[in-house]
Amino acid sequence: MMAAAALAPSLAQAQTNTPGFYVGVEGGLNWLDLPRTSSEKLGFGLGGVVGYDFVGPRLELEGVWRKNKAVGRNIDQFGGFVNGLYDFTFEGSPLSPHVGIGVGVNHVDSRGTKFAMQGIVGVRYQFDNGLFASADYKLVDTFVSGRDIYDHSAMLTLGYKFGQPARVEAPPPAPVPAARQSYVVFFDFDRADITQPAMQTIQQAAASAKAGNRTSLSVTGHADRSGGDTYNMALSMRRANAVKDALVRQGISPAAIQVLARGESEPLVPTADGVREPQNRRVEIVIN
Template sequence: MKAKLGALVAAALVAAPFAANAQVTPMPGFYIGAMGGVNFLHMPTLGSTKEKTGFAVGGVAGYDFVGPRVELEFLYRQNKAKGVGKNMYQYAPMVNVLYDFMPDSMVTPYLGIGAGVNIWEYAWVSTADFAMQGIAGLSLRMTDGFFANLDYRFMNTFAKGKDFQNHTVLVTLGYKFGPPAPAAPPPPPPGATPAQYIVFFDFDRATLTAQAMTTIRQAAEAAKAGNKARIGVTGHTDRSGGDAYNMALSLRRANAVKDALVREGIPASGITVVGRGESQPLVPTADGVREPQNRRVEIVLQ
């Protein structure tokens, strides 16, 4: 049993470095998934001290806040006690709180903790007891919303005088429902000329410099003075780095400018944020070239 668990974990660790540098655009949203795997049951106080290997299947639904996640899980576990000839059936609804350490990476490690009820049946005994679990795993995220998780869960059931544990290795296949793509800002009325401001960034950074803040304040003052109800904020990158990474970086830059505009008194509801990645360079360059003028966010007042 331990060899099987080790092989699964080793496979994930071997695959992780190949995707560690790949990037996805982190977005909050609801997700669902189906789970299945192997379960090792340790229950020395319930009649047998031998290892009992079984299976686990279930489902999960949750919400990803980009980093923290909260989810509702239901798992069914079944194990047969060696030498006793009886099956242990477990039905465990749990609430989990997890944290993804690299939410903008295609492969991210995560840790979590959960609590709930374990309803178990064994040797003509059926009861429900409080249970807690710890979770450690790796998640592989695809840009189309699909994901696959490999994790280990240690669950302790606090049965009255007869605590027992489950060691579960699970594979989860799921889908995350991201928010709809932001609509492009509507065209200005005929005869109106939109005002445009450009904020530049350092290489591979989304932090605002002093010069960038000066430009943002000018745009905010112009918007308030001209009663501009709509502001378009579009992020761009140069052509160094991968497409997926640059798309995420352009969004971080655009959101940094939006947050600064809000602090300057512009309502967030009137700001539209769009990321273009490296697709619309201000200065055309070959792929891989670091061009300072392409690392920018454009602010358009309409």
């Protein structure tokens, strides 16, 4: 598998994000906007969250205390919200922008406990060991007798997501007999198109086969576990046939090429079901 390690060092650093519970503490600045009052001052907010990440959608409970000085006195707020958020994830990237909305109650000093809503925009960074950091802007609207009270909060959350796997490193290349040569061609998610790096690998394999007068090649297609078994078996076969056709265009006889498909049954990097893993989307070329 020496070609795999040479062609895809960046893929070995791809992160795998999985569903799981998370907890966090938050803190930041808060601007309290009271109706018909011009003496608002910058205050602060502290709170905590507990939630579940579905990888994309998230659902969380939030408790927060905000403190500001306005109209000549301190004003404390105690809020509780149910937040629904959506993360826009990008394969291999630890950064995920998100948007969300929350509903709940907010207790504002003498005004009592009132219904409140909030809008959320922000970005989260997921570290390798389950830790994450999130920077958010939250606009809270508290409904008080027709005179809404607004809070503008800039909050930083530090948290931990349970069950988050560490960064997956590519396994060391397995030793192969001197009489055999092995090459690996990688594919984009849910695609069987030959990319430019993949074509370079195919050209190397074809040149090696012709230089050594090899008469037998096996081409085995694989898929990751993000789809169903039947679909992945068909996808791995399409990938294997695409590599075979490219080898034939490089001068290899079709009769010398054996085409096989393994679907998701033989992953290069073991993952849970439903996980996208770039190194498992591959075709292995073995020259005998």
